Amino acid sequence: MLSRSVPKRPPNSTDVAALAGVSRATVSYVFNGRRDGATVPAATRERILAVAESIGYRPNRTARALKTGRTNTIALWSASFATPYYASVLGHVQSLAQADGYEVVVVSGGSADALDSAYLPADGAIVIDKKIAPTAQNHVTVPVVSMGAYFDPSVDHVGIDLYAGTIAALAHLESRHKKRVAYAAWSGSAGDVSERKDDRIRAYRDTVSRRGDTLRWLSVESRGRSGAYDALRDFWRAVPPHDLPDAFLCLDDVLAVGLLVFLRDNGLRVPADVAVIGCDGIEEGAFQYPPLTTLVQPVAEASRLAWRFLLRRLAEPDVPIQSAILTPELVVRGSA
Amino acid sequence: MLSRSVPKRPPNSTDVAALAGVSRATVSYVFNGRRDGATVPAATRERILAVAESIGYRPNRTARALKTGRTNTIALWSASFATPYYASVLGHVQSLAQADGYEVVVVSGGSADALDSAYLPADGAIVIDKKIAPTAQNHVTVPVVSMGAYFDPSVDHVGIDLYAGTIAALAHLESRHKKRVAYAAWSGSAGDVSERKDDRIRAYRDTVSRRGDTLRWLSVESRGRSGAYDALRDFWRAVPPHDLPDAFLCLDDVLAVGLLVFLRDNGLRVPADVAVIGCDGIEEGAFQYPPLTTLVQPVAEASRLAWRFLLRRLAEPDVPIQSAILTPELVVRGSA
DNA sequence: TTGTACGCGTTATCAT
DNA sequence: ATGATAACGCGTACAA
Numbered sequence: 001m002l003s004r005s006v007p008k009r010p011p012n013s014t015d016v017a018a019l020a021g022v023s024r025a026t027v028s029y030v031f032n033g034r035r036d037g038a039t040v041p042a043a044t045r046e047r048i049l050a051v052a053e054s055i056g057y058r059p060n061r062t063a064r065a066l067k068t069g070r071t072n073t074i075a076l077w078s079a080s081f082a083t084p085y086y087a088s089v090l091g092h093v094q095s096l097a098q099a100d101g102y103e104v105v106v107v108s109g110g111s112a113d114a115l116d117s118a119y120l121p122a123d124g125a126i127v128i129d130k131k132i133a134p135t136a137q138n139h140v141t142v143p144v145v146s147m148g149a150y151f152d153p154s155v156d157h158v159g160i161d162l163y164a165g166t167i168a169a170l171a172h173l174e175s176r177h178k179k180r181v182a183y184a185a186w187s188g189s190a191g192d193v194s195e196r197k198d199d200r201i202r203a204y205r206d207t208v209s210r211r212g213d214t215l216r217w218l219s220v221e222s223r224g225r226s227g228a229y230d231a232l233r234d235f236w237r238a239v240p241p242h243d244l245p246d247a248f249l250c251l252d253d254v255l256a257v258g259l260l261v262f263l264r265d266n267g268l269r270v271p272a273d274v275a276v277i278g279c280d281g282i283e284e285g286a287f288q289y290p291p292l293t294t295l296v297q298p299v300a301e302a303s304r305l306a307w308r309f310l311l312r313r314l315a316e317p318d319v320p321i322q323s324a325i326l327t328p329e330l331v332v333r334g335s336a
Numbered sequence: 337m338l339s340r341s342v343p344k345r346p347p348n349s350t351d352v353a354a355l356a357g358v359s360r361a362t363v364s365y366v367f368n369g370r371r372d373g374a375t376v377p378a379a380t381r382e383r384i385l386a387v388a389e390s391i392g393y394r395p396n397r398t399a400r401a402l403k404t405g406r407t408n409t410i411a412l413w414s415a416s417f418a419t420p421y422y423a424s425v426l427g428h429v430q431s432l433a434q435a436d437g438y439e440v441v442v443v444s445g446g447s448a449d450a451l452d453s454a455y456l457p458a459d460g461a462i463v464i465d466k467k468i469a470p471t472a473q474n475h476v477t478v479p480v481v482s483m484g485a486y487f488d489p490s491v492d493h494v495g496i497d498l499y500a501g502t503i504a505a506l507a508h509l510e511s512r513h514k515k516r517v518a519y520a521a522w523s524g525s526a527g528d529v530s531e532r533k534d535d536r537i538r539a540y541r542d543t544v545s546r547r548g549d550t551l552r553w554l555s556v557e558s559r560g561r562s563g564a565y566d567a568l569r570d571f572w573r574a575v576p577p578h579d580l581p582d583a584f585l586c587l588d589d590v591l592a593v594g595l596l597v598f599l600r601d602n603g604l605r606v607p608a609d610v611a612v613i614g615c616d617g618i619e620e621g622a623f624q625y626p627p628l629t630t631l632v633q634p635v636a637e638a639s640r641l642a643w644r645f646l647l648r649r650l651a652e653p654d655v656p657i658q659s660a661i662l663t664p665e666l667v668v669r670g671s672a
Numbered sequence: 673t674t675g676t677a678c679g680c681g682t683t684a685t686c687a688t
Numbered sequence: 689a690t691g692a693t694a695a696c697g698c699g700t701a702c703a704a
């Protein structure tokens with residue numbers, strides 16, 4: 001006969017109740033208190049806690065969730081978490097949530113359907129740079145906080161106004177006498193870069209058009225620094241020398257780094273020959289050569305607000321739409 | 337009378353059953369099939385699916401989890417997700433898991449207790465660079481796959497043998513006639529750097545001692561590139577010039593970048609005056625100036641294996657310990 | 673303090 | 689071959 005007992009069923013409240021000589025209700029009250037404010041006598045309470053401790057009892061989260069309708073989990077949705085900017089948002093949100101007793105489940109790709117309250121075990125969601133709101137069409141039934149540069153104003157949101165920021169960046173380039181500013185962005189699925197609704201792109205389009213300058217686009221197919229590097233290599237071959245840009249405004253810092261390194265590798269002086277401005281403010285940029293001038297997004301603040309909005313909404317489902325618009329800061333370093 | 341109905345309770349299987357004129361069991365069979373292989377006739381099946389679709393029914397994940405004991409969620413544990421290497425692991429694991437119908441909940445910090453199966457809604461966990469195994473002491477009751485350079489061989493694991501890799505890096509430095517190699521690491525909580533059990537540090541200690549060379553340590557208090565930068569600044573001031581290292585081996589690439597930039601900023605030639613070797617192989621390193629020589633960890637492969645091990649363990653709890661040890665590759669670029 | 677209904681899907685067992 | 693009945697998983701919270 002093996003001493004190893006049969007695969008142990010985790011202890012449940014019935015076990016605790018039996019061993020402590022009380023009912024399951026009392027066990028529950030010890031762990032959760034009760035609505036009416038009444039309190040379990042210290043003696044019983046201690047006894048129950050002692051038993052629970054000794055057999056390693058902890059209330060089953062799933063059962064609790066089924067009964068209360070709360071999972072104490074939120075979803076964080078972004079295109080990718082392997083990207084420094086989103087990774088940093090995750091870092092912030094996760095530590096805020098964890099501090100308040102919530103778990104964070106990460107979701108990326110897929111459709112809005114994935115935010116189905118029944119299907120995804122989450123009480124709410126923070127969605128980054130994507131317009132997802134509960135509608136009749138999709139299955140999104142949990143409260144959503146929309147966050148980032150591309151946000152949905154019809155739900156709680158923490159927007160970041162990159163329109164104004166981009167204009168500031170363009171003004172900066174103008175002050176440095178840059179005449180041929182190009183915009184560089186990942187091509188993605190959202191149609192041609194030049195027609196994207198992104199605030200950065202709109203601001204570039206509006207401003208440059210108003211000035212009567214030519215719109216110049218660099219569309220980068222493949223994600224990552226090397227994707228940007230390769231795209232610029234091809235671009236540099238394809239475009240006639242007299243028509244090459246003297247500055248690049250980039251959708252994000254990762255892209256900017258790719259361009260920067262290509263320019264460096266090819267003996268072009270940055271910013272004298274070609275200036276580069278990024279967006280996001282990831283630490284890596286400040287450690288580039290030259291250090292990247294960039295539009296710094298207030299990630300910490302945005303995360304804090306997003307989390308606060310979501311927590312509030314969970315507590316008070318009927319509060320009016322919560323809104324905050326933050327502004328990025330143009331940090332001028334060496335690259336422009 | 338408002339047309340807005342009362343806050344809608346999400347539809348459940350009883351609703352579907354009623355509208356389709358069948359029992360809840362049949363509804364369930366349509367969604368899950370039945371054990372005995374019997375099949376629901378096409379006619380009824382279509383009817384049920386149509387009803388379900390029309391009222392937006394989807395099986396409640398929590399109830400399902402309570403009954404089956406499966407959440408279809410796994411936990412991924414690491415020290416931080418805001419760091420490029422861990423972020424990249426997350427990216428891989430998340431997309432693998434999602435493809436197999438699992439959600440990923442991210443956990444960091446805290447104690448092993450957080451992996452309590454009852455407390456954390458997860459069927460299993462992948463733990464990176466941390467020794468956490470189910471023991472009598474903690475509440476870890478779910479299967480754990482230990483992954484990374486610092487792993488636990490008593491459970492399923494995908495180890496990365498940085499001992500051998502570090503020796504290769506040291507050999508490389510020797511071939512470049514570097515005589516005074518220092519090891520740079522984050523100080524962290526695990527005691528003095530020089531006494532850490534990390535394979536990289538052990539390999540450095542063993543090798544350099546055997547050669548009869550001096551062990552040189554740079555302990556970095558504050559995380560991030562700028563933490564490393566500042567630490568090296570202080571170090572450079574404190575150490576007498578004739579005793580300064582001519583090479584740094586770094587615990588990871590982020591640290592290496594910080595050192596690299598300090599050296600660059602201070603007119604030291606890399607690698608001629610001081611060589612730098614990192615560890616991890618994050619893309620950023622290849623885009624540094626000079627490009628970072630580094631020990632590249634096989635993240636994609638390791639993630640794939642970890643996920644496969646976990647899936648297997650969930651399906652067959654009793655398989656013998658699954659083990660894989662991968663080797664990193666020293667990629668020589670400009671910095672050493 | 674306790675008995676008990678409830679949240680909701682699953683599945684073994686029983687009935688046509 | 690089809691489908692229904694009912695017990696079950698586990699904690700919560702109301703009525704007593």
